[in-house]
Amino acid sequence: MQSPYVYKVRAALEQKWLTYEHVSVNLMEKSKKFLDVAPIGKIPVMEDSDGTIIWDSLNIIDYLDHKYPDTYKMISSYPINRAKELNVVAFTDNMYPDGVKLFLDMRWVKKISDKEKAQAHKNLSTKMNTLKDILWNNPFYTDRFTIADASVLTLTVMLNRLNVEYNQEIKSWSENLLQDEKIGKMITSKWEKSIEEI
Ligand SMILES: N[C@@H](CCC(=O)N[C@@H](CS)C(=O)NCC(=O)O)C(=O)O
Known part of the structure; x- marks a missing residue:
């Protein structure tokens, strides 16, 4: 809940007016459930409504810009x-x-x-x-x-x-x-x- 990288993804979701649910992860003891979703072992990881899973804050934000092109762009095209x-x-x-x-x-x-x-x-x-x-x-x-x-x-x-x-x-x-x-x-x-x- 307090990771700076997660904050960046939240910034994008908020600017885009996309609704989201925030799941918190115990990084001290990584569960199988977490590692099954994110074998990279780091947060943030995002699961989109169609089941697409993506990790790394930059990749997630880039994905959101492309998947939802009518929403606020967090990375400029120019x-x-x-x-x-x-x-x-x-x-x-x-x-x-x-x-x-x-x-x-x-x-x-x-x-x-x-x-x-x-x-x-x-x-x-x-x-x-x-x-x-x-x-x-x-x-x-x-x-x-x-x-x-x-x-x-x-x-x-x-x-x-x-x-x-x-x-x-x-x-x-x-x-x-x-x-x-x-x-x-x-x-x-x-x-x-x-x-x-x-
Ligand atoms: N480059 C990644 C870095 C993510 C990252 O380092 N997350 C930290 C939390 S702030 C983490 O999950 N650390 C757990 C670990 O490395 O075991 C991103 O931008 O998402």
């Missing part, structure tokens, strides 16, 4: 915007390993040294500055809300939870965007219940 948006997805995905290290440390799953922790904080803050240079003063990374913005938003939510310091410009940009009712729904609320746990 090749230059598309390239820019996918660059941001790759850039933010590249920041996750440091985030995961801090997450596992915080949860006492895998402790890391203070030096490693400081390095992870530094890497993340520095990369957030690169994103600031791109996004500061622009409402969106390209000309409207896309997968690029959803990717940066999920990252800010994760960094806030990990108490990673980063520039105020992106913080404010994220806070403003998340106030939008539709965009805000990408983040699973604390009170939201999944329909099933597997």
